Amino acid sequence: MEFTFTMIKAAVIGASGYTGSELARILSRHPRISLETITSRKRAGESIAEAMPFLRGFSDLTFVDSLPDDEDYDVVFLATPHTASMKFVPDLLSRGIKVVDLSGDYRLGDPTVYATWYEHEHTDPGNMSRAAYGLTELFREDIAGADLVANPGCYPTCSILSLAPLFINDLVEGKIIIDAKSGTSGSGQKLTQSTHHPNCGASVSPYKVGNHRHTPEIKMVFDRLTGNDIDVVFTPHLLPIVRGMLTTSYASLKDGVTKEDVTAVYQSLYGKERFVRITSVPAIPSTVGANICEVGFEVVGNTVVAMGALDNLVKGAAGQAVQNANIMFKMDEASGLDFPGLGI
Amino acid sequence: MEFTFTMIKAAVIGASGYTGSELARILSRHPRISLETITSRKRAGESIAEAMPFLRGFSDLTFVDSLPDDEDYDVVFLATPHTASMKFVPDLLSRGIKVVDLSGDYRLGDPTVYATWYEHEHTDPGNMSRAAYGLTELFREDIAGADLVANPGCYPTCSILSLAPLFINDLVEGKIIIDAKSGTSGSGQKLTQSTHHPNCGASVSPYKVGNHRHTPEIKMVFDRLTGNDIDVVFTPHLLPIVRGMLTTSYASLKDGVTKEDVTAVYQSLYGKERFVRITSVPAIPSTVGANICEVGFEVVGNTVVAMGALDNLVKGAAGQAVQNANIMFKMDEASGLDFPGLGI
Amino acid sequence: MEFTFTMIKAAVIGASGYTGSELARILSRHPRISLETITSRKRAGESIAEAMPFLRGFSDLTFVDSLPDDEDYDVVFLATPHTASMKFVPDLLSRGIKVVDLSGDYRLGDPTVYATWYEHEHTDPGNMSRAAYGLTELFREDIAGADLVANPGCYPTCSILSLAPLFINDLVEGKIIIDAKSGTSGSGQKLTQSTHHPNCGASVSPYKVGNHRHTPEIKMVFDRLTGNDIDVVFTPHLLPIVRGMLTTSYASLKDGVTKEDVTAVYQSLYGKERFVRITSVPAIPSTVGANICEVGFEVVGNTVVAMGALDNLVKGAAGQAVQNANIMFKMDEASGLDFPGLGI
Amino acid sequence: MEFTFTMIKAAVIGASGYTGSELARILSRHPRISLETITSRKRAGESIAEAMPFLRGFSDLTFVDSLPDDEDYDVVFLATPHTASMKFVPDLLSRGIKVVDLSGDYRLGDPTVYATWYEHEHTDPGNMSRAAYGLTELFREDIAGADLVANPGCYPTCSILSLAPLFINDLVEGKIIIDAKSGTSGSGQKLTQSTHHPNCGASVSPYKVGNHRHTPEIKMVFDRLTGNDIDVVFTPHLLPIVRGMLTTSYASLKDGVTKEDVTAVYQSLYGKERFVRITSVPAIPSTVGANICEVGFEVVGNTVVAMGALDNLVKGAAGQAVQNANIMFKMDEASGLDFPGLGI
DSSP: OOOOOOOEEEEEESTTSHHHHHHHHHHTTOSSEEEEEEEOTTTTTOBHHHHOGGGTTTOOOBOBSSOOTTOOOSEEEEOOOTTTHHHHHHHHHHTTOEEEEOSSTTTSSOHHHHHHHHSSOOSOHHHHHHOEEOOHHHHHHHHHTOSEEEOOOHHHHHHHHHHHHHHHTTOEEEEEEEEEEEOGGGGOSSOOSTTBHHHHTTOOEEOSTTTOTHHHHHHHHHHHHHSSOOOEEEEEEEOSSSSOEEEEEEEEEOTTOOHHHHHHHHHHHHTTOSSEEEOSSOOHHHHTTSSOEEEEEEEETTEEEEEEEEOTTIIIIIHHHHHHHHHHTTOOTTTTOOOOOOOO | OOOOOOOEEEEEESTTSHHHHHHHHHHTTOSSEEEEEEEOTTTTTOBHHHHOGGGTTTOOOBOBSSOOTTOOOSEEEEOOOTTTHHHHHHHHHHTTOEEEEOSSTTTSSOHHHHHHHHSSOOSOHHHHHHOEEOOHHHHHHHHHTOSEEEOOOHHHHHHHHHHHHHHHTTOEEEEEEEEEEEOGGGGOSSOOSTTBHHHHTTOOEEOSTTTOTHHHHHHHHHHHHHSSOOOEEEEEEEOSSSSOEEEEEEEEEOTTOOHHHHHHHHHHHHTTOSSEEEOSSOOHHHHTTSSOEEEEEEEETTEEEEEEEEOTTIIIIIHHHHHHHHHHTTOOTTTTOOOOOOOO | OOOOOOOEEEEEESTTSHHHHHHHHHHTTOSSEEEEEEEOTTTTTOBHHHHOGGGTTTOOOBOBSSOOTTOOOSEEEEOOOTTTHHHHHHHHHHTTOEEEEOSSTTTSSOHHHHHHHHSSOOSOHHHHHHOEEOOHHHHHHHHHTOSEEEOOOHHHHHHHHHHHHHHHTTOEEEEEEEEEEEOGGGGOSSOOSTTBHHHHTTOOEEOSTTTOTHHHHHHHHHHHHHSSOOOEEEEEEEOSSSSOEEEEEEEEEOTTOOHHHHHHHHHHHHTTOSSEEEOSSOOHHHHTTSSOEEEEEEEETTEEEEEEEEOTTIIIIIHHHHHHHHHHTTOOTTTTOOOOOOOO | OOOOOOOEEEEEESTTSHHHHHHHHHHTTOSSEEEEEEEOTTTTTOBHHHHOGGGTTTOOOBEESSOOTTOOOSEEEEOOOTTTHHHHHHHHHHTTOEEEEOSSTTTSSOHHHHHHHHSSOOSOHHHHHHOEEOOTTTSHHHHHTOSEEEOOOHHHHHHHHHHHHHHHTTOEEEEEEEEEEEOGGGGOSSOOSTTBHHHHTTOOEEOSTTTOTHHHHHHHHHHHHHSSOOOEEEEEEEOSSSSOEEEEEEEEEOTTOOHHHHHHHHHHHHTTOSSEEEOSSOOHHHHTTSSOEEEEEEEETTEEEEEEEEOTTIIIIIHHHHHHHHHHTTOOTTTTOOOOOOOO
């Protein structure tokens, strides 16, 4: 047993949104990472207690406008929107600071794909191609050696974790249908018609059918896992809940693949994972507040119905970012993430 | 039996909000009122089918920018915000058009009270003092003879209907506490922090405690019913439902007043009303979509707990406006309002 | 114009559940059908005002234990559970009474399929094979000539209406994936773990994956429309809303089929329908309370994503039952069904 | 710094309900209390991973039928229903085990009051009169010295914490009106009509108006704080959310008491408390998952509107129970309770 260690010094840039405040919430209890600085142009000068009253008593930080140039950090979490993150990354890396970017800027590997889906030229393609894709359970080794991690989107985390075992052992063929349902916190703090309660509070609505930016991100991983060009159809829906996400996905089993085969690959890939829980029917409440993704499946004829559930702000964003930072700094992967879901 | 009658020609000004679309929804089926014109600056040129797809097939009107000068109408419903309504009323009345105003502009009787609570000078005090207050069950005769009806707010309708019997028979004394809970549609179409789903979807929040504009409106009616100066404490809360409102109110019974006395006054005032339903515990779902207010009460020691429930857009707004128009034009009070609540 | 007509005399058997009370709600306003009798073993002796307070003032019927033998009816609506309905039908038909059965007993055509999915022998296979399947827009002529209509399930109504145009014009091939989401009223009045609010109120849950009884019903219609053996994968989910349903379905377009082709078949099949509304994204609130199914689609690569929304208790149950009765008795198909959805 | 300590050995009796599983959830992370045994007649033989999948990976306990006689425990948490708890307490105390009882059995002090409100004779009146009432912030010293703590109900915790400063400094007079709103998890695991989602999912409903068992509990504390006989009117409502509670209470300020006086007493009583947070408007989401009660107030004329919010399962039940156990064993009061609320 050893009681001496150095605290990792961290900052969150763009900490005023939901992802940023969730990072602050998680890091407030992290035994090995010390959150030293939070930035927000909008909130500069406000204390966390004012801006996020639910953290009063848990953090006494005050928002600053921007990251001090003369301060040393071990890691910076970017909770900035896409196109903003790529303005920060080169400088941070050049200062020797490791970065976990929670935006879409460094996820897609290919600047052309980025330009198509994000309608914006990528200004840092070199780092983009070097970034580790931070879906921890699949790319743990890349993450361990990376100085820049592109933290996955919430939909990709849930979809990919629930489907990955099928690809790794080459059990399925043909197109992948992903029918995804997300709570409204996934849409962020910005006021919109679609998250106006009278519009969404007693409904479930498909949106961006066929053109959501998480589509190429999911496809990228499936292509990488299989070496093939996978056809992904992705339909997100907005649910009348605040936190939590469910994905229901459909793939065709190859001839001769049995339910036992499927069970075996899930067990093999996730049996020892602390943050992926195999269950018959994934349940959102079991994951709320926790860095857990529940996955399950049913075989219906030659179709496998793969299901996943998670808290979009935790395993779908800030929790996984901390999990990745833990790995980047050789800490216990579960440091600061040892809380169960609410259950109900 | 008589099969000849003239259709009442109606217009709705400011029809693009929730109240206006609810008027269009109700009037689309009214057997005696013909909705001829709907105006909206924002929606001008759009058909109702485009702007309110749920009415496609039920109305083929197109929004116009403003009411034509050269068209005759029997009645205009003003679904305009406060301060806007009082710009329209004098001209409409001078054209011989009857007006039902759904804003707060003509409800308070006294321009000084208006200026205090609405922070705006009243520019049409003469008509304000003449307007009938459109709480139908209490002021039916005033309404029948009026050319201008100030349609009540949703909170006042629910609070007053559930408490009025106690005042009429002088059963209570002291201050009146009204704890009110409303669905988010009551806040209107405007995007706000408080109706952003992540903020309100899993919560209930008090707001404008002690300073909501419906307070003086409720007090005005209680003062009028009693001839006294009633102390009203009114606390609205935002509920995570879209339609529907519940008020729970507390008053002190005078010495010697029994539960039987209370039962008798409710029965006496509402026993024959078609749109007020006495029940042990008012239920929002019983009223959704219907022009119904459910009222009930319990006696606890010397306190009477009076409860009311209604659909804030129907009996709390557009439905009562149509009920009032029916009375103004000597039609069956239930014309176009003969639909039960959804129940669940 | 003609003002003389005979009222159709109707009864509802098993009227105490959600479907039965919805029938009572709709029929209370029907201009041509007179609801004379409602039966319920559980509620016998209770007035509708006691059992369904939201209908107080709209109906003064009292539940009876069973249908009188000596009374004439034109039509009986069976709101009984499956296996109960087939005990009533032979006798009712022999009395010359037309029947609309809202249970699953007469939908599947084939007693063997019924026995497999409902785990019960069918005791009236002759009438089962004669029954018209009451998906009005597709089988209007069968319904017009039928004395027994098997009213479709809510999921089949929504799924089939949103997908049917693709089959009729033979635009798709391969398996059909239906990802369906329903409000909790679809589960009925029986208390269950899955509809206990703490379990479902902040979640969305897949259930009966691959083995829901509506699967063979959907497949039957697709097989009939195409003459082929269609592979249907159907996954229902429980939503945290009370009324309303959304289905998101996935089919593969045949080579060369374009978005214009798809648009054309939807327009061709539904352009003149009063109760099917084509829209870009179907919206549950537009259908709540109304006998409307909204349908829409997107083409994503060679996949067509077909969406449908309806109120599971109206177009998904009682409303369509009344629509079918209107047709069976040569009335205007919209009689008693002329109400728009709530919108919000 | 000291690294040696003894773990407190704990058991939960009746661990299968919401309160029990919340205790298991919280204790799974407690650094100083080791949960050794969980009992449930219904669940005996099941592992926690089977019975409460959200705790898989966080606890590997298995339910046993009853507490072993021959095992030593430092503390037992009773998550049993009222009337069951008083069967366990005498034996546990005689074994030298400290008890935190989460039922209503030992809260009321007076067996006569108990018999009236719980409709059951109290079989352990001696211990009842000795039990410390576990509202930590008010009765910390009693708790520190107690071997039996009656953990408060959720409504009393929220109501009393939000109102107590007014009594302690004698600022108010007359009756206290408490209008309380609770999420459905407060009603427990038992299936009921009122928590059936179609009944409660789009509504808010008053229940047990004037006769809820938490009424005498609240009154007992107010009487004790003031030495007077306080008239409490308490109206609970069921909200369509799962976790969380809000109370809005109304009291009359004595002549001459100002808003500054009120502010001062809240600040004085709670300024240094870690688990009571003074805020202008208490927000349920700020407390969900956390052992926090938010309190706030407004002064409206001579009425003070006192508001409180908490998570009914944490500060309203299991969290406060752990807080009390921490005190009983002289640990840091926040041990195992150092998690912030979800915020959204």
